[in-house]
Amino acid sequence: MNGTTGHDRKPVHLAVYDTLADWETGHATAHLARAGYEIRTVGPSTTPVTSIGGLRVQPDTALNAVRPEDSSLLILPGADLWDAGDDLAPFARKARAFLDAGVPVAAICGATAGLAREGLLDDRDHTSAVSFYLAATGYDGGRRYVDADAVTDGLLVTAGPTEPVAFAREIFRLLGVYDEEVTDAWYRLFHDSDAEAYAVLQKAGAA
Secondary structure, eight states, X not given: OOSOOGXXXXXXXXXXXXXXXXXXXXXXXXXXXXXXXXXXXXXXXXSOEEOTTOOEEOOSEEGGGOOGGGOSEEEEOOBGGGGSSSTTHHHXXXXXXXXXXXXXXXXXXXXXXXXXHTTTTTTXXXXXXXXXXXXXXXXXXXXXXXXXXXXXXTTEEEEOTTOHHHHHHHHHHHHTOSOHHHHHHHHHHHHHOOHHHHHHHHHHTOO
């Protein structure tokens, strides 16, 4: 693990909204919390939202109150609403503000389409569910699409809906949560069920 204590770290902000995909960010947020990051949920307002799985989430704060300088990372999960209109466009605009301020953003599944519509993928390497999913947004970044489990370009992480473990891996790398040996072992354990990787995590105190 890196040498930064939990008290020195700014919170990680997790976007929450109706129809959010429960399974896509759990690996990342659980292990970030174990590494000492406070996870703060951010909704369109502070009104409770309901996930695809029926979980009712009370946002800690409203989107308009979140400032990049107060955050370590903004995580945007997928949701049916990303492709159902402009309700979540403010979250993509907030992602632009984070990136412009030099603060990382991680987007998975439908959130990548939101970033595409905002123009944030036109000049960055990225991935998603499939290339034609993003092409349907009419964005100009098709030449930068990478067929990979997850992609990091500068301060932006992207992934498709079937890769929550790879998504978390890239977040850990970007924030320097673990050294590379531990990050690799974490991925092998949770993605490949590699029992030998557990010993590496246990030795590093990351198990």
